[in-house]
Amino acid sequence: MSVQAADKLKDKFGDTVLETIEFRGETTVVVKKEDIVAVCAFLKEELGFNFLTDLCSVDYMGQAPRFMVVYQLYNIGTHTQLRVKAPVEESDARIDTMCGVWGAANWMEREVWDLMGISFNNHPDPRRILMPDDWEGHPLRKDYPVQGPDREPYQDRTE
Amino acid sequence: MANFETMTINMGPQHPSTHGVLRLVLELDGEIVRKATPHVGYLHRGIEKLSEHRTYHQVLPLTDRLDYLAPMHNNLGYVLAVEKLLGITDQIPERAQVVRVLLAELTRLKSHLVWLACHALDIGAMTVFIYCFREREHIMNIYEKISGARMTSNYFRVGGLSADLPAGLEKEIRDFVNSMPEHIKTYEGLLTGNKIWQKRIKDVGVLSAEDAIDLGVTGPCLRASGVDWDLRRDQPYSGYENYDFEVVVDDGCDTWARYHCRLKEMREACKLIHQALDKLKPGPILADVPKVVLPPKQETANTIEGLIHHFKIISEGFKPDAGEVYVGVENPKGEVGYYLVSDGSPRPYRMKIRPACFINLQALPKMVEGSMIADVVAVIGTLDIVLGEIDR
Amino acid sequence: MGVEETLGNNIITTSLDKVVNWSRSRSLWPLTFGLACCAIEMMATGAARFDLDRFGVLFRASPRQADLIVIAGTVTKKMLPVIETVYEQMPEPRYVIAMGACACSGGIFDTYSTVQGVDESLPVDVYIPGCPPRPEGLLYGLMKLQEKIMKEQNSFGASLGVGERING
Numbered sequence: 001m002s003v004q005a006a007d008k009l010k011d012k013f014g015d016t017v018l019e020t021i022e023f024r025g026e027t028t029v030v031v032k033k034e035d036i037v038a039v040c041a042f043l044k045e046e047l048g049f050n051f052l053t054d055l056c057s058v059d060y061m062g063q064a065p066r067f068m069v070v071y072q073l074y075n076i077g078t079h080t081q082l083r084v085k086a087p088v089e090e091s092d093a094r095i096d097t098m099c100g101v102w103g104a105a106n107w108m109e110r111e112v113w114d115l116m117g118i119s120f121n122n123h124p125d126p127r128r129i130l131m132p133d134d135w136e137g138h139p140l141r142k143d144y145p146v147q148g149p150d151r152e153p154y155q156d157r158t159e
Numbered sequence: 160m161a162n163f164e165t166m167t168i169n170m171g172p173q174h175p176s177t178h179g180v181l182r183l184v185l186e187l188d189g190e191i192v193r194k195a196t197p198h199v200g201y202l203h204r205g206i207e208k209l210s211e212h213r214t215y216h217q218v219l220p221l222t223d224r225l226d227y228l229a230p231m232h233n234n235l236g237y238v239l240a241v242e243k244l245l246g247i248t249d250q251i252p253e254r255a256q257v258v259r260v261l262l263a264e265l266t267r268l269k270s271h272l273v274w275l276a277c278h279a280l281d282i283g284a285m286t287v288f289i290y291c292f293r294e295r296e297h298i299m300n301i302y303e304k305i306s307g308a309r310m311t312s313n314y315f316r317v318g319g320l321s322a323d324l325p326a327g328l329e330k331e332i333r334d335f336v337n338s339m340p341e342h343i344k345t346y347e348g349l350l351t352g353n354k355i356w357q358k359r360i361k362d363v364g365v366l367s368a369e370d371a372i373d374l375g376v377t378g379p380c381l382r383a384s385g386v387d388w389d390l391r392r393d394q395p396y397s398g399y400e401n402y403d404f405e406v407v408v409d410d411g412c413d414t415w416a417r418y419h420c421r422l423k424e425m426r427e428a429c430k431l432i433h434q435a436l437d438k439l440k441p442g443p444i445l446a447d448v449p450k451v452v453l454p455p456k457q458e459t460a461n462t463i464e465g466l467i468h469h470f471k472i473i474s475e476g477f478k479p480d481a482g483e484v485y486v487g488v489e490n491p492k493g494e495v496g497y498y499l500v501s502d503g504s505p506r507p508y509r510m511k512i513r514p515a516c517f518i519n520l521q522a523l524p525k526m527v528e529g530s531m532i533a534d535v536v537a538v539i540g541t542l543d544i545v546l547g548e549i550d551r
Numbered sequence: 552m553g554v555e556e557t558l559g560n561n562i563i564t565t566s567l568d569k570v571v572n573w574s575r576s577r578s579l580w581p582l583t584f585g586l587a588c589c590a591i592e593m594m595a596t597g598a599a600r601f602d603l604d605r606f607g608v609l610f611r612a613s614p615r616q617a618d619l620i621v622i623a624g625t626v627t628k629k630m631l632p633v634i635e636t637v638y639e640q641m642p643e644p645r646y647v648i649a650m651g652a653c654a655c656s657g658g659i660f661d662t663y664s665t666v667q668g669v670d671e672s673l674p675v676d677v678y679i680p681g682c683p684p685r686p687e688g689l690l691y692g693l694m695k696l697q698e699k700i701m702k703e704q705n706s707f708g709a710s711l712g713v714g715e716r717i718n719g
Contacts, residue, residue: 023482024243052375053487056511058500072485072498072513076372076386079393083485104375107521115207130200130550131664132629139208139663146205146212148663172630173637175583175612179590180630201630202587205662220659227588273591292598299595309595310588310683547587550627 002027002082005047005075013039018087026081033069033086037096040071040084044101049073049082055098055108057088057116061142066090067118071098088118097123115140165193170535172201178277178539179546181520190531195524199517202550210510214476215241215317218507223311225495225512226548229270231262232490234315239396240486240497241317244479247448254442255319256398261435262305262314263397263488264428265332268339269298270491270543271425275346278418278540282359287349294342297335304328317477318452319445329436336432343425350418360414364526364538367412374525375518378493379424380542383409383416390489401438404431414541421543424491451477476505485513492516492543516542517549560704567707575618575644575706576697578607582617582637586624589651589683593623596686606693614640619696621689622673625653626666638673644709644716646700648692649675652682 003022006029010017016039019030031039043049051074058068065087073082088095097120098105109120110129117138119126128135137144145151165186172180180201186194206225210218222237223230242248276291299309304325306314314321350356366376371384381388389406391399407423409416445452449468458465471477481503487496493515500509519542526538585593597603597610611617614637626634638647649669652658655678657667669675676699679692704717 024246024484026484028483050372053494054485054496054498054511054513056498058509058511070498070511072496076388081394081485083483102375103370103373104518104521107517128200130203132200139205144208144663146208146662172633173582173584173614180586180633201627201633202625203627203629203664204625204660205664206660209660209662224588224659227591289599292595293600296595296598296600309685310591 002080005043005049005080005082008047009039009042012042026083028083028085030085030087033088033095036069036071036084036086037098037101040073040098040101043073043082043084047075048077049075049080051076052098052102052104052108053081055105055112057112057118057140059116059140059142064089067093067116069095069112069118093118094121096121099124114138117141175281178544181539181544181546181549183523183535185532185535187532190533192527192530192532192535195527195535197520197523199520199546199549202546204551206551207510207512210507212506214505215479215507216472216476218510219316220311220313222512223313224547225514225551226270226490226492226516226545227310228273228545229266229491230310230312231266231314232270232488233495234313235259235263235397236486236488236490236495236497238315238317239488240484240499241479243484243486244482244499244501245317245448245451245477246480247318247446247451250446250448251319251397252443252446253398254440255444255446257435257438257440258320258324258444259315259397260399260402261332261432261439264431264435265298265301267428267491268425268432269295271421271428272298274421274491274540274543278537278543279350281536281540282356284350284353284356287346290342290345290349294339301328301332301335304331316445316452318448319443323444329439332432333436336429336436339429340426343422347422357415359533360418360537360541363414363530363534364417364541365413366522366526370522370525374522376493376522377515378490378519378543379407379417379420380493380519380522382407383420384412385410390487390494394487396486396488402431402434404434414537417541478503478505487513490515492545492548493519495548512548512551514548514551516544516546520544520549564707565704568704569701571706571710572701572703576700578609579619579646579693579696580609580611580617581619581621582614582641583610583612584620584622584634584637586622586626586630587651587653589623589654592683592686593621593650593689596689601686601690603690603693606690606697608693614638615642617641618644619646619648620673621648621650622654622669622675623650625658625660626669627664628666629664631666631672634669635672644706646676646696647673648677648679648696650679650681650689650692651684652680655680658682 006020016032016035021028054072067088069086071084114128165188170183172182182198184196222233225233272291272295276288279287306312368384368386371381387408404427407420409420454465459469479501483500485498487494495515496513498511502508649655654669677692677696708714709716
């Protein structure tokens with residue numbers, strides 16, 4: 001069913017769908033970030049993926065584009081999963097918010113902004129959520145040291 | 160319309176009823192809450208970042224400390240995700256799968272006992288707290304006999320279990336589970352017919368089904384709003400498709416419905432434990448995948464392949480193929496999922512934990528605005544939040 | 552060190568000191584300050600099996616009414632100012648127990664957001680290692696604190712306002 005959803009997405013959106021990947025029985029669709037809201041609204045209204053399970057980001061430092069924003073979706077009616085990914089460049093780390101489609105995206109996007117530094121256009125509440133409000137830096141990025149910027153790496157543990 | 164001035168007060172992070180370090184900023188108009196804003200992050204320990212610097216085996220104890228009231232479920236979700244990434248899900252032996260289900264349901268009982276204890280304690284029923292913790296001590300004894308630790312068990316391994324169940328434990332588990340329905344009846348006797356309890360939680364914290372799905376709420380909070388969704392039945396893992404249990408759904412949408420939902424889930428957990436004990440047969444507990452699973456001690460000491468595999472797995476770790484998976488399990492609090500991205504190295508490239516309580520807590524403002532401040536305490540209790548999972 | 556004004560070291564004052572120490576150590580009232588997993592073991596210690604009430608321990612919700620703070624769980628940088636505020640609100644004499652590996656030294660969380668041990672900002676009296684420590688461990692730590700309190704000198708004098716308590 002998720003494969004059919006991916007095919008329907010390709011039929012409707014054409015060039016926006018950059019890639020479809022099958023791995024261990026899961027379907028992932030990579031789409032352009034400009035049309036992400038339209039894609040997700042289509043998935044929710046037409047194909048029944050009404051549940052946003054998770055919204056996160058991955059930092060592929062060294063590759064271009066650097067970031068990938070990942071949306072895990074469920075279709076509660078047919079018990080299927082689908083993953084939608086949108087690549088985001090480091091120079092323009094912005095993407096449209098999903099709060100209009102699913103209310104669950106609110107805090108998840110705040111966390112992505114807090115830990116990874118990708119900002120969401122038109123987010124109703126763009127504040128840090130897990131780190132203190134005056135924290136500098138985005139800890140989950142690959143170039144942020146795990147022990148924090150103000151400590152010596154313990155026992156030369158730099159990896 | 161009269162001109163109201165609201166009073167902003169701060170609840171927490173040090174507060175007896177916030178179940179941990181949760182901070183709520185409430186705007187009050189007398190006793191009515193006009194706006195509630197949760198502030199989290201006071202327990203953010205950087206587990207996701209830390210997991211990028213540990214091998215897959217070393218990340219396992221970190222997952223215990225997420226939802227520390229249901230540690231075996233966190234372990235189970237992580238182990239299932241890594242097994243899916245490796246592609247060895249169908250090689251897990253049956254005994255390991257049955258023990259996993261058995262311990263997962265025992266953990267569900269353990270977590271719901273703490274939920275009931277703390278929920279009742281916040282509302283004022285202290286006896287229930289003492290009774291529930293007394294039952295919980297039995298489960299902690301069982302945990303200790305199996306894994307060595309009362310709480311943070313770290314018992315499951317990628318490929319099966321770390322050690323087999325000790326002899327005689329099945330009888331102890333069976334005796335305990337036979338006694339549980341009586342205890343649940345005692346709790347119900349203390350609470351369900353109690354007029355104070357009913358007045359405190361009926362029509363409190365109402366969350367409709369549409370709001371619940373829109374906000375991503377899972378677990379008993381979703382099922383008590385009438386949505387029939389349980390990962391054990393709808394996306395089965397670890398052999399759950401072979402068990403006979405009822406998914407508890409209630410249409411009430413309020414705290415009263417969630418209370419009944421979780422109590423019934425405790426009874427269903429007892430049923431599942433009986434079924435798992437009946438299915439238990441002797442057999443291996445670890446999959447036969449030498450590159451991933453530690454060999455038994457005799458092989459490590461006596462054969463060269465065993466020694467090499469042991470050395471490689473401990474010093475370097477195993478290397479899954481590059482790719483990404485997402486596995487969710489039905490934690491007592493909701494759906495806890497692990498999104499693992501691998502780049503072929505022995506450390507996870509990215510581990511994202513889908514925290515059930517974090518997303519359930521998003522629904523708090525909707526459930527609480529318009530009610531009285533005493534209801535805030537009841538709603539926090541019914542959402543059953545654990546700050547370790549919210550903040551990771 | 553130096554000349555501290557005390558009530559003297561004769562048989563009467565030392566016996567009075569012992570009475571004060573004995574009553575303080577047998578009725579320690581901790582603040583409900585659970586942070587993470589160790590808090591659950593602290594609750595289990597307070598429950599029926601490993602009863603804390605028989606030690607005179609009564610959990611108080613307000614720091615103004617507590618004389619012991621058990622830091623049970625991981626201390627993060629966001630939470631540290633809150634802990635310091637709460638500690639300052641406690642009246643003297645006040646004691647600190649660091650329960651669990653995270654409070655003692657940061658535990659397994661050697662990360663950007665975790666304070667590596669609460670003794671970076673609070674004076675800790677007793678460290679209880681473990682992850683989480685068993686309830687018996689917490690009880691042992693409590694008893695060690697009681698022994699430490701019993702060894703204090705000039706407690707009676709300090710309670711009257713003459714001089715300071717001297718730790719034994």
